[in-house]
Amino acid sequence: EAGVTQSPTHLIKTRGQQATLRCSPISGHTSVYWYQQALGLGLQFLLWYDEGEERNRGNFPPRFSGRQFPNYSSELNVNALELEDSALYLCASSLRQGFAEAFFGQGTRLTVV
Amino acid sequence: AQSVTQLGSHVSVSEGALVLLRCNYSSSVPPYLFWYVQYPNQGLQLLLKYTTGATLVKGINGFEAEFKKSETSFHLTKPSAHMSDAAEYFCAVSPTGNQFYFGTGTSLTVIP
Numbered sequence: 001e002a003g004v005t006q007s008p009t010h011l012i013k014t015r016g017q018q019a020t021l022r023c024s025p026i027s028g029h030t031s032v033y034w035y036q037q038a039l040g041l042g043l044q045f046l047l048w049y050d051e052g053e054e055r056n057r058g059n060f061p062p063r064f065s066g067r068q069f070p071n072y073s074s075e076l077n078v079n080a081l082e083l084e085d086s087a088l089y090l091c092a093s094s095l096r097q098g099f100a101e102a103f104f105g106q107g108t109r110l111t112v113v
Numbered sequence: 114a115q116s117v118t119q120l121g122s123h124v125s126v127s128e129g130a131l132v133l134l135r136c137n138y139s140s141s142v143p144p145y146l147f148w149y150v151q152y153p154n155q156g157l158q159l160l161l162k163y164t165t166g167a168t169l170v171k172g173i174n175g176f177e178a179e180f181k182k183s184e185t186s187f188h189l190t191k192p193s194a195h196m197s198d199a200a201e202y203f204c205a206v207s208p209t210g211n212q213f214y215f216g217t218g219t220s221l222t223v224i225p
Contacts, residue, residue: 042217
């Protein structure tokens with residue numbers, strides 16, 4: 001069974017540009033989570049989607065946004081990139097019910113120059 | 114509010130020694146608890162989880178953790194460290210089953 005897949009694995013953007021990161025959850029998982037892992041800051045919760053709806057978002061500015069598609073895959077968009085947006089962005093998926101654990105993808109390394 | 118505190122951002126142990134990584138949580142409801150491991154430039158992999166039942170939970174790679182409600186702790190242990198255990202370890206709490214709150218991580222170094 002395929003795990004959570006993220007693309008691209010690496011992304012280099014210039015300050016002010018927009019970045020789009022993609023995530024495909026494990027088959028059957030309806031919840032998708034996005035986390036930012038910047039150096040020395042642990043995992044910061046960004047967004048949670050379930051059944052196509054945004055269920056919760058972390059303490060990030062509105063230029064961080066996303067969506068979940070009918071097939072439960074998800075996109076994270078970061079507008080007006082800033083240097084401090086450079087980080088590993090991790091996507092995770094889980095079943096909606098049953099307090100199941102989250103399964104993580106390998107991440108997208110975003111570098112803003 | 115929910116939070117996770119991992120005491121010690123860096124822990125070093127000798128190969129063959131006991132590994133103890135500390136995790137304390139705060140939660141308004143009985144939580145579900147997890148430990149994840151992250152190897153360099155990779156995503157997180159589940160080591161073990163506590164949901165209900167037995168408070169001593171065994172995971173992969175010889176790790177185990179004990180849920181102590183009175184101490185609001187979920188410390189991770191392994192009797193004998195191996196070089197391959199060197200990684201970043203994250204404790205996480207899920208109060209509702211739909212949201213995961215992570216600690217800041219503990220970097221484990223194993224000294225040969």
